Amino acid sequence: MNAVLHSRRETGAATRRLTGILSVRTAPGPGVGHWLATADLAGPVAGPVDAGGALALETGGRAQVLEAGPVRIVGLFDLVEGDPAALLGPAPETVWPSWRGRFAFLRQDVRSGELLAVTDHFGTLPLFHARRGSQLAFASQLRPLLALPWIEASIDPAAVYHFLNFACVPSPLSIVRGIGRLPPASLLRWREGQEHQERWWRPAYPEDLAGEAAVLAAELRERIVATIHRYRPQGGDWGTFLSGGTDSSTITTVLAAQHPDEVVHSHSIGFAEPGYDELAFARIAAAACGARGHFGSIDEAETLAVLPRLHELFDQPFGNASAVPTLACAAMAAGEGRRLLVAGDGGDEIFGGNERYAKDQVMQRFYALPEAVKTLGRALGRRLGGGSVRLLNRIDNFARRASLPNPDRFYTDDAFASECFEALLAPALRSQLRPDLSLEFLRSLYAGGDARSELHRLMALDLELAIARNDLVKVDGATRHAGVGVRFPFLDPDLVAWTGRLPAHWKVRGLEKRVLFRRATTGLLPPAILAKPKQGFGLPISVWMRERPAFREWLRELLLSSRARERGWFEPGYVAGLFERHQAGGWDYSAPLWSLAVLELWMRHNLDGRSV
Numbered sequence: 001m002n003a004v005l006h007s008r009r010e011t012g013a014a015t016r017r018l019t020g021i022l023s024v025r026t027a028p029g030p031g032v033g034h035w036l037a038t039a040d041l042a043g044p045v046a047g048p049v050d051a052g053g054a055l056a057l058e059t060g061g062r063a064q065v066l067e068a069g070p071v072r073i074v075g076l077f078d079l080v081e082g083d084p085a086a087l088l089g090p091a092p093e094t095v096w097p098s099w100r101g102r103f104a105f106l107r108q109d110v111r112s113g114e115l116l117a118v119t120d121h122f123g124t125l126p127l128f129h130a131r132r133g134s135q136l137a138f139a140s141q142l143r144p145l146l147a148l149p150w151i152e153a154s155i156d157p158a159a160v161y162h163f164l165n166f167a168c169v170p171s172p173l174s175i176v177r178g179i180g181r182l183p184p185a186s187l188l189r190w191r192e193g194q195e196h197q198e199r200w201w202r203p204a205y206p207e208d209l210a211g212e213a214a215v216l217a218a219e220l221r222e223r224i225v226a227t228i229h230r231y232r233p234q235g236g237d238w239g240t241f242l243s244g245g246t247d248s249s250t251i252t253t254v255l256a257a258q259h260p261d262e263v264v265h266s267h268s269i270g271f272a273e274p275g276y277d278e279l280a281f282a283r284i285a286a287a288a289c290g291a292r293g294h295f296g297s298i299d300e301a302e303t304l305a306v307l308p309r310l311h312e313l314f315d316q317p318f319g320n321a322s323a324v325p326t327l328a329c330a331a332m333a334a335g336e337g338r339r340l341l342v343a344g345d346g347g348d349e350i351f352g353g354n355e356r357y358a359k360d361q362v363m364q365r366f367y368a369l370p371e372a373v374k375t376l377g378r379a380l381g382r383r384l385g386g387g388s389v390r391l392l393n394r395i396d397n398f399a400r401r402a403s404l405p406n407p408d409r410f411y412t413d414d415a416f417a418s419e420c421f422e423a424l425l426a427p428a429l430r431s432q433l434r435p436d437l438s439l440e441f442l443r444s445l446y447a448g449g450d451a452r453s454e455l456h457r458l459m460a461l462d463l464e465l466a467i468a469r470n471d472l473v474k475v476d477g478a479t480r481h482a483g484v485g486v487r488f489p490f491l492d493p494d495l496v497a498w499t500g501r502l503p504a505h506w507k508v509r510g511l512e513k514r515v516l517f518r519r520a521t522t523g524l525l526p527p528a529i530l531a532k533p534k535q536g537f538g539l540p541i542s543v544w545m546r547e548r549p550a551f552r553e554w555l556r557e558l559l560l561s562s563r564a565r566e567r568g569w570f571e572p573g574y575v576a577g578l579f580e581r582h583q584a585g586g587w588d589y590s591a592p593l594w595s596l597a598v599l600e601l602w603m604r605h606n607l608d609g610r611s612v
Contacts, residue, residue, distance in 0.1 A: 029339035029485030031078035033061025075105025123184030142315035164417035167319035217519035239265035244281030247344030319595030352507025366402035
């Protein structure tokens, strides 16, 4: 079960170089499992039934099946409040909105013929669905659906394009045409041959809380502590993710203080590369609160060992490179006997900690300038940019982006495929797409937000896309592979609702981020943690591509191989140019190159031989 660990010294505080992280697994923790439900709707029976009068089910791990009379339920549940058995009653739609925790389930009423498929508030557990003619199927993973004989697995070009822009395939799409993934907080209802989808919850931002800073900070602190306590697992086989950032440090600190006589195990991953490694801060946080820290590191060699098998973690292509350190952290925890981890995801998006929020405030000031001034700024940017000097290219990028309104301005931070639509995409793929397809998708998410201020509309957008459709996919895939369950206290709907009542200036004010959060956690967190700059949990692939020839050449050979060229999706000359421009240092192209590699590997292992 244990990975191969190479310690500099044999103590619990040593930093261990981790290898073999894909092989480390533990018995399934809460919410870790899989299920498949299929039905043939043909025949005289009105409802979706097989010969036994119910859906045909396959389950594994911690998937649950509940039955009472005509009602049958299958799903995955890790609830801190709520009881799945309540779904067996006559009014199921009054049940799950009050639940707290993770869930994704299918409920069938044989008598009425009604099917309900439901995902939790942030879609932390996947739920895929497909229908063709009289055949109907639901599953917690994509692969079982691909194995069904009636599924014609062809790639969806729109999903490929979204992936290249967002580093993920966003629900309601899947990478396969004809298979959907249910979005967060969604209900799919099937009855009498009709399918209907709706959202049953969205975060709201009324901004109706007023009060002195000290009073609001004290209440925020009380709510943070109470929420973290609510999500504390039972037993001793759990721990925390601890990156060294403010959110994971807060969670670890609060849990350690809740029961000082009980050991809280924290798990942290670092790198040798400066600017990416946060282990020093993780050590500070663990030492300050008395947590028992477990520290590991990975390098480019282990990353190259994982990359060809990264498709094993995810149902679909997934281009967020921080999946590798997340997997390493989950594997280390599993090897230490943990079956459940508590994570800090969502804190930036409810407290105002994302660097992009402060950057957007500056861009908004440029956007408010007279059009003649902005035109001059863009002309100056074009004149300066386009070469190998990163600073000058950043000036050009700022002038172009800051001239746009939101959400277009926010979108251009990631819109790689949109910006090089003609140059990157080969005619076979490009002819089936429109350049603004991903932007239109993002605009629809932005328009669906219930917020007054522009900052809150951006934060709501991040919860929808960056968190629910990207970050949580990463954490779920990595932890599920290791058999470890995970909980997200900062995505508790009650805490999200309360922070939505705070005026936007308590989140970001000018360049200051987490304005009220910093007041609330003063004295709780070490000053070094509160003062540290935001780093994230990124993998240093940009450095490795530039400074490690073996890493760079492995990716180049993959993306320019005859197999990749025969796929006919991308222009090989442009892809080769990305390597050259990245090496020259004018811009960082590591993220799109990584995404292209992930897509190529996923296709080879899942759907090769099929055309778009």
